[in-house]
Amino acid sequence: MTHLTPTADGGRTSRKGAAARLGRIRSLTGMLFVSPYVLFVFAVFAVPLVYTVWISVHRFYFTAPGTHVDAPWVGLANYRDVFTDPVVGRAFVNIAVFLVINVPLTVILSLVLASALNAKIRFRSFFRAAYYLPYITASVALVAVWQFLFGTDGFVNHALGSLAPDPSWLVNSHLAMPMIAFFVTWKQLGFFVMLYLAALQNVSKELYEAAAVDGAGRIRQFFSVTVPGVRPATTLVVIYAIITGANLFSEPYLLTGGGGPDHASVSPVLLMYQKGIEQGHPDFAAALGVVLVCFVLVISLAARKLTERGN
């Protein structure tokens, strides 16, 4: 038989204990729910990132299972190789060119298109789907279309006749990277339009009415109501565009034949693949990867400061 001992303060302590137990259960339940994601992040992000940093400061290459091969500590030697490799420098310049074209163009076009698609226009659903279609289509298929359009004997050069650039668009060292930037802008536009469309739903209609009463036309309303109203979305769009742009791989790999002509469209991630996988230098590729992470972090933080200024 169990004896229950009454507490000095009656039922208050037992209620406190029950509440604490409930809190612990809730906390553990929460931990249980988030644990798969924590494990996922740990396995696919934290461990590889730490391993990458480790590889980047050792002389390392991949070997067959069960093989013991020395991986001596080399300090910053791999970073020195990265910073003195002219192709790496070219890759970062290429990415800078890409971002300078892609990010502003993405922000401007997607905001303008989202505003247009938010208005009551005919065939609105059709246009929304049409802009989204390139985003969900495989890059390989779209690249084939662009090669058909911008090849030496492509549709665009036929239309331009003697005005066509020589060498042609995709093998021209001055035009290859801008072409990739335009391609990616066009391909991803649908996604960013969707983000802005969602953000536009939160901009109060009363603000537009008040602006109209004050005599603001459509353009003034766009700059004075819409642009400030979707500023958080703009921050998201800018940072997301920078991150995806800095991790550019498929387009130079497919559209310009592996970063050609003569590395004019090579990107850091493509170079990591070429050095790490094709040429068997994972230590160099790891150091380049760490540099790229830092580059993206700095640019993203700067962009965030810039876009949130005045909030």
Place this chain on the structure above:
Amino acid sequence: MLRRTAYTLLVLAVAGAATACGRAAPDAEVAASSRGPITVWLSNNAQEVAWGKKMIAAWNERHPDEHVTAQQIPAGKTSEEAISASIIAGSTACLVFNTSPASVPTFQKQNGLVPLSDFPDGDAYITARGGALTDQYRSPDGTFYQLPWKSNPVMILYNKKIFEQAGLDPEHPRLATYDQFLETARTLVHSGAAKAAIWPAPSSEFFQSWFDFYPAFAAESGGKQLVENGTPQFDSPAGRKAAAFWRTLYAEKLAPQETYPGDALNDGKAAMATVGPWAVAAYKDSVDIGVVPVPTSHGTPPQDTYSFSDEKSVAMFSACRNRATAWDLLKFATSGQQDEAFLDETGQMPLRENLLASYPDFFAKHPLYKPFALQAEHIVEVPNVPGSIDIWQAFRDAWTKSVVFGEESTGTALRKASDRIGKLLDEYGDPA
């Protein structure tokens, strides 16, 4: 209970990850004498797959206890990438019938290869089969890590119909010297018969030089390798002539600077291509082709013209647990009888001496393959040196910059590439 479940999940996840990462390797001593079922990989060439299936069926009929399964090399941008990834994963097949000699030093460095010289009759079998041709395939330590299997000596294939359309004699094309070749190329393009005279990939992958510069350099230099005795050989009169020849083709737009998304010769976009005998079977239903040797500045007689071998070897990989069976299968697949079957099925040249004398019936029946058999006696392999891929990449970077896009003079580019490759050879020779 919840705490226990959470801990259990964590332990399971960590154990799973540890199991996935813990890659087991076979014991080399046990594996060397072990027999049993094995898997082999074949290239994805349709004719090679057809031969491989028949060869494996013949083996399996005779060796029911040592069953062999054949698969095509897993898909990848190149076979070498797929093989390298599988070495790291420990999932390579026992034998790969499509191993590039240029990748052997890399696979060796990864400890992915079984030294074939370690088998009691290893060296004897390899040298008896290939004769003097096998010397280029020994690794610097004197060991064979590959059995040189078949060559695809690179020659100039041309589309007779396009030559005819351009008003050229398709039976006696003027392609022996650089001047003749350029004159013919100009006629082909300017007449509108073809968009390109020749269309090799102008891209910067390390291996692309094997199909433009290297055959031309081998022919012009009388059989020199890119690197010999630890010294680059291409910054020489022969190298400069070969580079200048290709530069003229690109500068005059006789060879396009864009990568063709397909097979330009097969599609009638290019009049010529630098390819091996594998292409004869591939083009037989679509293109009426002729074959000539690679040109040189002064027009070398065909019987004295060297070219790149485009050889593929068979290598045994360290993931193999039944290596005695794999070695026996390797000898079976490269026997005189199987080599004849391979030649018959694919048209590719088994790496043996005196092919014309060894297989007279085949060449009497298929005269188009005769020039390739003659060429197979004068082939140059990629240098079997550590850092081979880095060396080829350094060369290719210089090539695309100067020869393809004309952003630097070819002479300067070759000199810079030679210096760079010299440094790479020093670094790999002395990794410390």
